[in-house]
Amino acid sequence: MDAAGAGGDMMGSRKRKSAMQYCGDTAKMAVQVFPSNKRKKPAVSVCTLLLPHDMMLEVLLRLPVKSILRFRPVCRSWAALFSSKDFCSLHMMTSKVLPPAPKLLVVSPTSRSDSSAVYSYSLSGHRDDFLFTFDSAFHDSVxxxxxxxxxxxxxxxxxxxxxxxxxxxxxxxxxxxPPYRYPGRSYTAGLGFDDQTREFKVVRLINGYNHEKEAVMCDVYTPGADCWRPAAREVPFGLLQFAISAVDHAVLNRIPPVFANGFLHWLICPSFVIRRPRAAIILFSVAEETFGSI
Structure with missing residues (x-):
């Protein structure tokens, strides 16, 4: 055997060892992420009988989101797998495809007076995709x-x-x-995502009255809850005037908060503060539910 052939065999052997090590690590990760339940025997699909679990998991992790949604009714085991938070996290880490261009939602009135249509608008295209009809929504109210x-x-x-x-x-x-507390007062709301619990949170800042103990109140809604709840931390006393300014600025100028890097950002308007503010933005940590400023 010549030197070139020996070198090719060595490189092929290294690749096979690397692939075997990767499959072994993936199988270990799959066992840790999706442990077996010995007490209750899960429903076994036909696909799991034909292919090993770790190989099937590798295939499912590389499916696009639309295919995963279509394959959920295949069997109960797939429906439970696709609905688990661990699979969603592992799918996001495994995916190598660049995310598509962001799409914006547009609400448009319909021929009926009590409904509105929701469209998805792509920044890279010129066509709006119809999503669904929003019933019990009057014209220009959504x-x-x-x-x-x-x-x-x-x-x-x-x-x-x-x-x-x-x-x-x-x-x-x-x-x-669900209906929120303190109706009829100035408020602004934003949507954020908690990386720790893998859940979204809707956060509202509400301006209170002068005679109330809390000048600015904060309510939080999490999925599955039947009501809003107060945030884990109140607005610090040193940020009350800035928070009031941020709420008024968001309401009057229709500027919602922006979610980035785990924080909701409210812009402070200097004209709404008696003294020149030392901060320009009010921060709210979606995970810790604490306030800060920039």
Whole structure:
């Protein structure tokens, strides 16, 4: 055997060893992420009988989101797997495809007076895709609070009810949030994502009255809850005037907060503060539910 052939065999052997090591690590990760339940025997699909679990997991992790949504009714084991938070996290880490261009939601009135249509508008194209009809929503009463989606979710607000809605453009699902506290007061809301719990949170800042103990109140809604709850931390006393300015600025100029790097950002307007503010932005940590400033 010549030197070139020996070198090729060595390189091939290294590649095979690397692939075997990768498959072994993937199998270990799959066992850790999806442990078996010995007490209750899960429903076994036909695919798992034909292919090993780790190989099937590798295939499923490389499916696009649309295919995963279509394959959920295949069997109960796949439905439970695709619905688990661990699979979603592992799918995001495994995916090597660049995310598509962001899409914006547009609400348009229909021929009926009590409904509105929701469209998905792509920045790279010129065509609007119809998503669904928003019933019980009067003309010009529904607005998109977060023009840019947050992890695929968009916050809508119906001023006629009034009520907030969380919309998923991929699944075309919409969830109406429960009635909130302190109606009839100035407030602003934003949508954020908690990386620790892998859940979204809707956060509202409300300006109170002068005679109330809390000049600015903060309510938080999490998925599955039947009501809003107070945030874990109140607005610090040193940031009360800035928070009041941020709420007034967001309401009067229709500027919603922006979610980035785990924080909701409210812009402070200097004209709404007696003294020159030492900060320009109010921060709210979605995970820790604490306030800060920039």
């Amino acid at each position: 607005e998109v609070v977060t023009p840019s989606p947050c992890y695929g979710l968009t916050l809508l607000f119906d001023a006629a009810v009034p009520a907030y809605y969380v919309c998923n453009a991929a699944t075309r699902a919409i969830t109406r949030l």
